[in-house]
Amino acid sequence: MLLTMTAGAPVAGGRADDLGFLLHKHPARVQAFEQAFGVAQVFYPRADEDRCTVALLLEVDPVALVRGNGQRDQGFSLAQYVNDRPYAASSMLAVALGRVFRSALGGRCAPRPELVDLVWPLEVRLPAVPVRGGAAVVERLFLPLGWDVEATPIPLDPEVPAWGDSRYVDLRLSGTLRVADALSHLYVLLPTLDAAKHYWVGDDEVDKLVRAGGLWLATHPAREEIARRYLAHRRTLAASAMARLAEVDDTAPDDLDDAVPTGDVDDAGSPPEEGPSEATTHALTLDAAGDTPVPLARLRRDTVLAVLREVGAHSVVDLGCGEGELLSLLLAEGFERLLGVDVSVRALQSASRRLHLDTLPDRLRTRVELAQSSVTYTDARVGGFDAAVLMEVVEHLDPPRLAALERAVLAAAAPATLVVTTPNAEHNVRYPDLAAGHLRHHDHRFEWTRAEFAAWAGAAAERYGYTVELRPVGVDDPEVGPPTQLALFRAGAAR
16 A cells, blocks of 8 residues: 655745655655554655655555454454455554654654744645545545545446446545644544554544544544544544543633632623632732732733733734633724634634624724634734734643744744743642642643743743743732743844
8 A cells, every 4th residue: 555745845945855854764765664564665756855755655464464463353354364455545554654754743853843833735645545435525534624635436347337436535635734734634534534443442542543633633523523433433432532622622711720710700701799719719819909809810811901002012913812802802902903813613613702703893893803723833824913922822732842832923923022921830839729739720731930931931032033021910929929920022123
């Protein structure tokens, strides 16, 4: 079975044959990798500055497959020794792809880390893909991910047209994506199209699906179908996967950095009249007069608004806008141009409802837009704004992805001002309901101390020609500092 991926030069500039660095496979060599079921070979039919094609050829040994260890699902087989596995791009090719291109699939490239987040014009060809459900299934799964799809059914016998088409398609995909995303789509969706695997599907497959699918799967309109087919129609496993994917996509924005619930809040964001409960007070801070409890989430928004007014911003992009609380405030405050960006489709739908985009008068509707994207991707739509905001976002990224965020925001988007807020880990001891050593939210990948935040912000500012000022958000405890910390980046004179 064969898979080819052809790349043009990256959109942001560079050479097409830099793909070899990204895949950790030298274009001038043919490399072989032993698999439990055969041998995978990687070679480059073409590799030059303008166009680079990498081929993954998997030669399956059907005897080794039958005699291999472990329980096997024979549902896919025509017979033990004679079947379609050596010729059809199914779960075996996905496994080989995951092993051979492990670093690229994981978004890592130590020799050239700047290549990871580049988007490339890509063409993928798979001459024989087994699909249960026909070409419509292929389109339903790949089109929402940004691919153009050409799935040509293969006839059972070209000499006997009356027999009709087989369940195989000749698949061609084209799109402009990161290579890591393209590999992830193939890794998950090839066995999904076939709806069968060459190995036993157990509980660990749920972990693999959620890890490999990442955020794109959580927001995919056909995620239930993908989970069901990928997990060989095992209902319990599919239900578990859906629950975990919902957790990825449905995080409540106001709770992302609060250690305890904030209690009931009315539509205006005010605490209930009877006053907060004892537990709720730990997620509150005092207003400027020092006597009225204010939810920390609201205080953050008010602080960010004050900073944006201070720097004289007229246009703002809210990166990781969630359900649009900050955007709603900025729109009411008269900002001239607003863009909300989030990776979650559901969050953007909620933001649209909160902002009443379908009923806003034209004079307001033209001032605000919503877009789906990731803060680690270079996206031309987020450029050209006076200010950008990352409010309670950075702590949700794996630390190795922070460099991509810096490049996408400070280098590519290059706002005159960037406002970043994040929890202060030192303040966690002030939350009695938060166990020692725990993070404030299950989706946080880390939480910085004041010194760690200052070190990151200072280094990022220096790399990209900004100055940075650190400020507290909330009561600045003399021992452990404020609950939230803020960094104000300003473009330097050199820019």
